[in-house]
Amino acid sequence: SSSHAYAAAGTYSICLEQTNQAGCKGVICKTVKIVEKPQAFIPSVFSPNQDGVNDVLFVLGEEIATVEMRIYNRWGQLVFQSFSKGDGWDGTYQGTLQNVDMYIYDVQGTNMDGRTFNLKGMVALIK
Secondary structure, X not given: OOOOOOOOOEEEEEEEEEEOOOOOEEEEEEEEEEOOOOOOEOOOEEOOOOOOXXXXXXXXXXXXXXXXXXXXXXXXXXXXXXXXXXXXXXXXXXXXXXXXXXXXXXXXXXXXXOOEEEXXXXXXXXX
């Protein structure tokens, strides 16, 4: 068993060489792709039902410096906008809890090291 820690994301060639008792050598090589740990992410589901579990949708990540999050309903109407990591969507629009449905998110932000990120996708509001 062997392991190696890679310092940077990228594509690497890994080769294993073995020699048997008779002195015959064998080599096998594989290409692996190392990806960076996600800078930020959004859960795929949240449930604003006041049970204290997943009631608010937040942009999650350890090294987030700035974030701007927009949530749209299926008709493209902006139902939530935030300019703070600590300000998440509680599932309401103009004080009314929204229907169980899929909502579109669009997030821009920066990490503590200055790298920018952009997340786009869908989140399910369930009850």
